[in-house]
Amino acid sequence: MSEHISGDLKVIVFQLQDEEYGIPVQQVRSIEKVQHITRVPRTASYIKGVINLRGVVTPIIDLRKRFGLKVLDDTESTRMIIVSKEDMEVGFIVDAANDVIDIHQGIIEPAPEVVGAVEVEYIQGVAKLDKRLIVMIDLEQVLKSNDERSLLGV
Amino acid sequence: MEMNQYLEVFIEESKEHLQACNEKLLELEKNPTDLSIVNDIFRSAHTLKGMSATMGYEDLASLTHQMENVLDAIRNEKLSVSAEILDVVFASVDDLEEMVFSIAEGGDGKKDVSRVVEMLKKIENGEAVAEESSPSNEVTLSQSIQDYDDYENAVIQQSKEQGFSAYELTITLREDCLLKAARVFMVFEILEQAGEVIKSVPSVDQLEEEKFDHQFTVAIVTKDSSEDIQNKVMKVSEIDSVNVQPIVVSERNMKQAHEETSQQQLTVAEEEVPKHVQAKEQVKTASKQVAATSTKTIRVNIERLDILMNLFEELVIDRGRLEQISKDLNNNELNETVERMSRISGDLQNIILNMRMVPVETVFNRFPRMIRQLAKDLNKKINLEIIGAETELDRTVIDEIGDPLVHLLRNAIDHGVEMPDVRVKNGKSEEGNVVLRAYHSGNHVFIEIEDDGAGINRERVLKKALDRGVVTEQIASTLTDKQVYELIFSSGFSTADQISDISGRGVGLDVVKSTIESLGGTVSVDAQEGKGSLFSIQLPLTLSIISVMLVELRKEKYAIPLSSIIETAVIKKDEILQAHNQKVIDFRGKIVPLVFLSEIFEVPEESENEDFVSLIIVRKGDKMAALVVDSFIGQQEIVLKSLGNYLNSVFAISGATILGDGQVALIVDCNSLIK
Numbered sequence: 001m002s003e004h005i006s007g008d009l010k011v012i013v014f015q016l017q018d019e020e021y022g023i024p025v026q027q028v029r030s031i032e033k034v035q036h037i038t039r040v041p042r043t044a045s046y047i048k049g050v051i052n053l054r055g056v057v058t059p060i061i062d063l064r065k066r067f068g069l070k071v072l073d074d075t076e077s078t079r080m081i082i083v084s085k086e087d088m089e090v091g092f093i094v095d096a097a098n099d100v101i102d103i104h105q106g107i108i109e110p111a112p113e114v115v116g117a118v119e120v121e122y123i124q125g126v127a128k129l130d131k132r133l134i135v136m137i138d139l140e141q142v143l144k145s146n147d148e149r150s151l152l153g154v
Numbered sequence: 155m156e157m158n159q160y161l162e163v164f165i166e167e168s169k170e171h172l173q174a175c176n177e178k179l180l181e182l183e184k185n186p187t188d189l190s191i192v193n194d195i196f197r198s199a200h201t202l203k204g205m206s207a208t209m210g211y212e213d214l215a216s217l218t219h220q221m222e223n224v225l226d227a228i229r230n231e232k233l234s235v236s237a238e239i240l241d242v243v244f245a246s247v248d249d250l251e252e253m254v255f256s257i258a259e260g261g262d263g264k265k266d267v268s269r270v271v272e273m274l275k276k277i278e279n280g281e282a283v284a285e286e287s288s289p290s291n292e293v294t295l296s297q298s299i300q301d302y303d304d305y306e307n308a309v310i311q312q313s314k315e316q317g318f319s320a321y322e323l324t325i326t327l328r329e330d331c332l333l334k335a336a337r338v339f340m341v342f343e344i345l346e347q348a349g350e351v352i353k354s355v356p357s358v359d360q361l362e363e364e365k366f367d368h369q370f371t372v373a374i375v376t377k378d379s380s381e382d383i384q385n386k387v388m389k390v391s392e393i394d395s396v397n398v399q400p401i402v403v404s405e406r407n408m409k410q411a412h413e414e415t416s417q418q419q420l421t422v423a424e425e426e427v428p429k430h431v432q433a434k435e436q437v438k439t440a441s442k443q444v445a446a447t448s449t450k451t452i453r454v455n456i457e458r459l460d461i462l463m464n465l466f467e468e469l470v471i472d473r474g475r476l477e478q479i480s481k482d483l484n485n486n487e488l489n490e491t492v493e494r495m496s497r498i499s500g501d502l503q504n505i506i507l508n509m510r511m512v513p514v515e516t517v518f519n520r521f522p523r524m525i526r527q528l529a530k531d532l533n534k535k536i537n538l539e540i541i542g543a544e545t546e547l548d549r550t551v552i553d554e555i556g557d558p559l560v561h562l563l564r565n566a567i568d569h570g571v572e573m574p575d576v577r578v579k580n581g582k583s584e585e586g587n588v589v590l591r592a593y594h595s596g597n598h599v600f601i602e603i604e605d606d607g608a609g610i611n612r613e614r615v616l617k618k619a620l621d622r623g624v625v626t627e628q629i630a631s632t633l634t635d636k637q638v639y640e641l642i643f644s645s646g647f648s649t650a651d652q653i654s655d656i657s658g659r660g661v662g663l664d665v666v667k668s669t670i671e672s673l674g675g676t677v678s679v680d681a682q683e684g685k686g687s688l689f690s691i692q693l694p695l696t697l698s699i700i701s702v703m704l705v706e707l708r709k710e711k712y713a714i715p716l717s718s719i720i721e722t723a724v725i726k727k728d729e730i731l732q733a734h735n736q737k738v739i740d741f742r743g744k745i746v747p748l749v750f751l752s753e754i755f756e757v758p759e760e761s762e763n764e765d766f767v768s769l770i771i772v773r774k775g776d777k778m779a780a781l782v783v784d785s786f787i788g789q790q791e792i793v794l795k796s797l798g799n800y801l802n803s804v805f806a807i808s809g810a811t812i813l814g815d816g817q818v819a820l821i822v823d824c825n826s827l828i829k
Contacts, residue, residue: 038818039710040797041755042805050797050810050818055464057795057810057818088799143800 007106011127013099013134014081014092017069021094022103022127022134029082029089031097034074048093053082060091066142067122085139092142101134103127108136161257164209166453168254171198175247176523179240183526186235189228196225202250211263214253220274221246227278242273244523306373309352310401313375318349320401321380323387326369331392334364340390341372348383349376368394373401456549459509466499466506467793467812473499474814507699510550514592514601515543517556521563521590528567535574535585536567542592547599551673551693555601558666558677562603562689563588565663570607570687580684582606594695598675601691610639610681619644639679639687643667671825674700674717700794702811702821703770704787707752708759711819712783713792713811718824720771720778722786727765739780741771749827750782754806774828781827794821 011022012031037049037060046065050057060080064071077096082089111123124138175198182191199222206214221243227233249267257263310320323345327337338361345351353373356366376383380398387396473496480492518540529536547555571577571586578584589604612635619625619641625633633641643663670677674694681687694700694717702713703722723741730748731738737748748769751757769780792811795818797804808823 036817038810038820040801040804040807040820041757043801047801050801050820052812052816052818055467055812057797057812059798059800090798090800 007104008102009105009108011101011103011134011136012081012097013101014079014094014097016064016067016095020099020132020134022101022136023081023083023139025100027083027085027139029084032080032082032091034078034080034093051080051091053089053091056089058082058089058091060093061142063092063094063142083139085143088143090143101129103129103134103136111135160209163453164205165254165258167205168202169251169258171202172247172251172254173519174198175202175250176244177519179244179247180522180526182235183237183240189231192225192229192235196222196229199225206263211253211257213264213267214250214257217246217250217253217267217271220271220278221250223278224274233277239277242270242277244527246270246274306352310373310375313350318375318377319380320352320373320375321383322399322401323372323374323383324369324397324399325372325387326394326396328392328394329368331368334366334368335362337390337392338362338370341387341393344386344390345372345374345376345383348378348386349374454509456510459506463506463793466503469499470503471812471814471816510548511546512549512552513543514545514547514552514555514599517552517559518543518590518592520556521559524560525563525567525588528564532568533573534567534571536571537585537587539587539589540591541589545592545594545599547693548695551599554669554673555691555693558669558691559590559601559603561663561666562691563590566603566605566607566687566689570605570609572608599693599695601693603689604686606686609683609685609687610642610679611683612638615639615641636680639681642679643677674715699791702790702792704790704813704819705751705768705770705783706785706787707755707757707783710755710757711787711813711817712751712755713790713819713821714770714772714781714824715808715821716789718772718774720773723769723771723780724766725769727767730767739769741778741780744778746771746778746780748780748782751822752782752784754827772824772828774825777828779824779828781822781824792819792821 010025012025012028013020013022015021032053035051037051039049040047040059046062048060048062050059052058062071072095074093075095077098079094079097080091081094081097082091084090107129108125108127110125122138122141124136127134127136175195178191178195178198182188182195185191199218203215203218203222206212206218224233224239224243228235228239233239246267249265249270253263253265253267256265313320325341327334331337342351342358351372351374354361355371360366361370374383378386380400384396384398387393473492476492477496480488521540522538525536525538528534566588567586571588572580572582574584577586587606589602591600591602591604593600615638616625616630616633619638620627620630624641624644630638643666667677670691670693675692677689677691679687679689701716703716703719705712705714725739729739731740731745733745737750738745739748740746768783768785770783770786771778771780773779792813795810795812797807797810806823806826807820809821810818811821813819
């Protein structure tokens with residue numbers, strides 16, 4: 001269909017505050033409605049807890065908190081995006097997830113110094129699509145616990 | 155050709171065959187004249203050789219081949235079993251094991267085996283035993299197929315057992331035959347209708363290219379009689395003669411054949427494929443099926459079982475919902491159906507759980523060989539007795555328990571059992587007895603290692619403990635014998651004065667203890683000086699299912715493993731005492747500190763002030779603590795789940811489980827709550 005499939009990246013687009021973010025579809029296992037989350041004590045503040053995802057206990061990260069954005073209450077459109085990277089499987093809480101688009105890799109630009117409030121280290125690049133700006137997430141950085149101490153509960 | 159998919163099977167089977175070799179060799183050592191044992195070993199070795207050659211592990215194949223020669227000589231009574239020969243054969247099995255393990259770890263399975271091979275050759279030649287390169291009683295018809303390789307032999311043998319006959323057809327075309335390839339094609343077509351062609355000389359390729367004179371030979375397995383075959387083939391025009399001879403498989407080959415193939419392989423031959431490829435194909439499938447038929451089991455990846463288990467839990471959760479719905483609706487028919495479903499799924503759950511259970515034999519059976527070597531190295535005489543090898547344990551426990559057991563056994567033989575002369579002097583038999591025992595008791599499996607050796611010297615242990623500062627003088631004097639013995643499990647402790655090759659390498663019993671504790675088990679020791687010692691390991695039946703007490707902290711549910719609970723209690727608030735800024739209670743005369751779980755777990759919401767406090771008394775070793783909870787929900791069997799790789803170390807939480815309502819409950823790690 002497309003002349004340059006190789007250069008295209010299928011991306012799941014989700015919303016956090018007013019920004020649109022993207023994760024390559026290969027890294028996304030599923031998108032779930034918010035269900036009961038069991039709090040796990042003495043972990044990092046952005047770890048909301050764990051859920052039962054079809055028999056597998058899966059940790060849930062509040063992405064707003066992880067990115068240092070303002071925390072809002074869950075709404076009808078709040079979703080959990082289950083992502084997997086190597087042998088880790090976690091869920092991200094996002095404001096909404098409603099789009100899958102093809103992004104030509106060529107239009108992804110390196111992250112500017114400041115985009116919204118999200119720290120640059122979590123960003124792989126920014127894609128400009130007409131009037132939309134999609135912030136591409138660096139999953140590895142997001143999953144890397146830069147705050148080991150809070151995980152250990154020290 | 156892609157070998158990767160067969161590699162796992164190859165490794166597993168090789169290990170099995172090597173284990174069989176080891177076991178049978180030990181048996182042979184006890185009954186050196188029993189040639190049937192040699193036959194068994196030979197079969198294992200031969201299969202191993204075939205498999206490794208197929209997989210391209212040449213070193214492995216050549217060493218096995220050499221070993222096989224020696225075994226063959228023994229079998230044919232050209233050599234008699236002697237300790238020297240056995241030692242060399244044992245050594246070669248060791249080398250083979252090393253190679254297989256290297257392959258299992260992703261290596262190339264290469265090893266310099268020249269020394270062992272040379273020894274094997276010496277044994278073989280020293281007795282002037284000439285290797286029988288081919289079976290002697292083979293058909294010696296002119297133009298007959300001179301030798302069948304192992305796989306073809308296997309096929310022939312198997313087919314005979316299935317009621318087929320094997321014939322060798324020598325077909326001579328007429329001198330004036332014009333379309334030789336066409337005749338060949340017709341002959342093959344007829345033969346394939348009658349049975350299966352397993353080999354031809356020249357090869358099919360060559361026949362098709364008319365690269366033969368006027369005669370070719372075909373081996374076939376069929377249910378037809380030789381006359382029928384002959385008549386059928388003769389119907390093809392331009393054929394001069396057909397000579398049908400039954401194929402005789404030598405005794406040696408029959409045995410191999412039995413091992414190597416099963417009936418299914420008979421029918422797989424396809425003409426287009428070059429013969430040698432077929433043979434390889436066959437042995438691969440064959441080796442798989444040997445395992446399947448011999449033990450009537452299949453290998454299942456443990457991950458698949460986990461997936462099955464997960465799916466099943468989903469089902470159980472839905473079952474819970476259904477039960478609720480049927481209760482609400484109170485429809486008789488629905489009730490009955492749901493009840494039936496509940497019962498069936500309960501049974502299913504048991505079956506799935508049982509699938510993870512493996513007899514402890516898989517670990518035990520490598521010990522006899524190890525003990526033999528150890529006894530030899532130490533010049534001691536040891537009789538190892540294994541009891542209850544059929545006792546089943548969870549697969550995950552089995553995988554972990556091997557090393558601690560090796561350690562304890564080495565310990566028993568190195569430190570426990572005395573030298574033969576010392577034993578005689580002490581009025582014991584020359585041979586030391588070591589008993590390895592496994593049995594079920596309640597929800598636990600016990601594994602015991604008992605020896606009738608020197609026992610443990612209380613004074614020596616105490617001295618060492620004092621030297622290392624493990625205990626103080628003051629405490630030391632109050633310890634009972636058993637308590638003193640238990641000191642040998644403390645870290646960095648070794649009673650070996652001399653660091654020997656066998657033990658005392660700094661990795662002490664403390665490692666054994668921590669490994670066993672990480673499996674949720676305990677280890678203890680008892681001894682009687684001069685009489686022997688007994689190490690007892692208690693293990694949970696399975697790691698995946700544990701009994702817990704479910705408790706509530708505000709609105710959150712937590713699970714506390716029953717194994718660490720002593721008892722539960724409800725006390726009045728004014729029974730809580732204050733000691734050194736620490737709230738404690740007097741529990742049956744013992745001062746037990748209180749641990750407020752809701753504080754530790756930072757549970758939101760304040761607790762209401764109640765007059766009564768619910769406590770769970772837990773212990774870690776000799777220490778106790780009383781966990782304060784809001785309320786008890788009850789005792790339950792739960793399936794252990796990990797929190798995943800992302801949350802790999804959470805304070806005081808050892809895992810999670812999924813409750814009947816589909817929610818996750820965390821499991822409290824009592825050990826980390828008690829310092």
